[in-house]
Amino acid sequence: MATRVDPARVAALKEREDAAFVAARPRSAALWAAGRGVMPNGVPMSWLRTSYDHPPLFIESAAGSRLRDVDGHEYADFNIADMSMFTGYGPAPVVEAVSRQVALGSQYLLPTDDSIWVAGELARRYGLPLWQFTLAATSANTEVIRIARSATGREKVLFFDGKYHGHFDDVLVQLEDGRLVPEEDGLPRDVTARTVIVPFNDLDALERALASHEVALVITEPALTNNVGLLMPDDRFHAGLREVTRRTGTLLAYDETHTQVVGPGGLTSRWGLDPDLVTVGKSIAAGIPLGAYGMTPDVAAVLERPAGRDDDKPQVAVGGTLFGNPLSMAAARAAMGEVLTDEAYAHTRRLGTRLADGLEEVVAAAGLAWTTHRFWPRSGLSFSPALPRTATEAMATLDVPLRRLVRVYLANRGVWDAIVGAGPTCSVAATDEDVDRYLAAFGDLVGELV
Ligand SMILES: Cc1ncc(COP(=O)(O)O)c(C=O)c1O
Structure with missing residues (x-):
């Protein structure tokens, strides 16, 4: 044939x-x-x-x-x-919720109770208890990398060959004839300095790459769904990935921005995966801009500011004026509550x-x-x-x-x-x-x- x-x-x-x-x-x-x-x-x-x-x-x-x-x-x-x-275009519950919220104010730079519902629902779906919001998956992945650097004191991030995680410097690096090169124009010359890339499904290469304990975070889609069509993991891949990341003190994040379509809780839930962080975006708010990331309490500790603390120790570099805005939250509540x-x-x-x-x-x-x-x-x-x-x-x-x-x-x-x-x-x-x-x-x- x-x-x-x-x-x-x-x-x-x-x-x-x-x-x-x-x-x-x-x-x-x-x-x-x-x-x-x-x-x-x-x-x-x-x-x-x-x-x-x-x-x-x-x-x-x-x-x-x-x-x-x-x-x-x-x-x-x-x-x-x-x-x-x-969700499809214009699902009635989202149209209704967004219309109501835009009339009440699309942005306050202060939280609404919808954020508690949405964070709780993501926690229920993905099994990670604590959540934060951005405007897109790209910025969720950006923040997750910074949090991992802060939590581990390490600089490097490991991706799998064929990945796509959005448009920001750290992830726009690729392997070309075994060498790391910037993926596009306009990136800093040293953009490859903090990146490690190994082949998907290659646990030996992963083991070697993590052995020096320099990598803060491995971030991957549970199955690669972007530039390479679809790459499914071998049977033992995720168990091996979790074991070696834990043993080397490396954090593990799953990017479920695409794979969330397989079911509530994405592949993390379907396959019983056990990451330190999960990122999502795209359809969680039915196309109204929203990105989100979930994390364990251990990871979240780097974001928590103890009550009464007034020292000027630098915070992790997270934030954006429109992040977690009430319009996105109202849309996400309607989308997850009534459509997805x-x-x-x-x-x-x-x-x-x-x-x-x-x-x-x-x-x-x-x-x-x-x-x-x-x-x-x-x-x-x-x-x-x-x-x-x-x-x-x-x-x-x-x-x-x-x-x-x-x-x-x-x-x-x-x-x-x-x-x-x-x-x-x-x-x-x-x-x-x-x-x-x-x-x-x-x-x-x-x-x-x-
Ligand atoms: C797995 C994955 N992560 C992140 C992104 C970036 O999403 P956005 O462009 O909405 O920021 C994409 C976009 O296709 C994606 O497929």
């Missing part, structure tokens, strides 16, 4: 589909032209242009699982804003399984040796006979032109799978009809490819 499809066929289809995409979206094109006069790359987040090789879609509105662009095309959305809208329920996760898992079954059937019928991900609400494909175990294996099978073709082909048929490598994810609002639409379009593409 083949793993590769003819690159010339991919290129020809891509050219045809790109032309159809542009021709059907004159209003998006006009807005993009106007945007270029006032914003770099014509969009409010200039980096978006490196994600897409077709012109950007401008959006008019969204509801439930459907996104509508300014040219009147409606899409069943399987990326749901990189999972930050896992056990039943909702069960629904997304059922649809994710249907999607994976359907992808598997299409691929088998075409005689392709591709592997289907099965990750609760999320599915997708590796263009290889088995799921990769490391970033190196994943990169070897990543067919970028084919992935780009998949996106534009699906978009032209009313399916939005914005970050194809991330794998389509069924949101709480997704329906069987959405899954049928995805599978029909994907089946047509594979039919044209082989």
